[in-house]
Amino acid sequence: MKPQQGLTVVFEPTGRKAVVPRGVSLLEAARKAGVTITTRCGGKAGCLMCKVKLSAADAAGVRPPGDIERRKLGSALDEGVRLACQAAVWDDVNVQVPEDPLKAAVRRKLEAARRGEEEELW
Numbered sequence: 001m002k003p004q005q006g007l008t009v010v011f012e013p014t015g016r017k018a019v020v021p022r023g024v025s026l027l028e029a030a031r032k033a034g035v036t037i038t039t040r041c042g043g044k045a046g047c048l049m050c051k052v053k054l055s056a057a058d059a060a061g062v063r064p065p066g067d068i069e070r071r072k073l074g075s076a077l078d079e080g081v082r083l084a085c086q087a088a089v090w091d092d093v094n095v096q097v098p099e100d101p102l103k104a105a106v107r108r109k110l111e112a113a114r115r116g117e118e119e120e121l122w
């Protein structure tokens with residue numbers, strides 16, 4: 001484990017990085033790295049929009065989930081899903097940020113339109 005200062009958080013798929021002190025939430029680290037993670041609750045574990053994913057190897061890079069995160073995520077924790085607003089950086093870590101749901105819907109529509117599967121975009 002590295003000293004408390006200067007832990008590196010890498011956000012995939014962009015590869016953007018932030019260097020943060022231990023204990024900072026992944027949501028704060030993402031903001032520092034210029035990575036957008038959409039939220040509605042302001043980081044209070046209420047909206048569940050800040051889900052990110054960690055590989056098994058990266059799970060030790062954040063503090064274990066607390067009661068709130070366990071209650072909110074349930075079995076998804078076993079698949080490496082964490083709430084960026086609740087997961088605190090503990091060591092160097094790589095984080096998978098899923099595509100924004102609205103952007104994903106637009107992308108799918110555009111791809112379908114390009115393939116000629118839909119006559120109208122909406």
Ligand code: FES
Binds near residue numbers: 041043047049
């Ligand atoms: S920001 Fe709403 S649950 Fe994390």
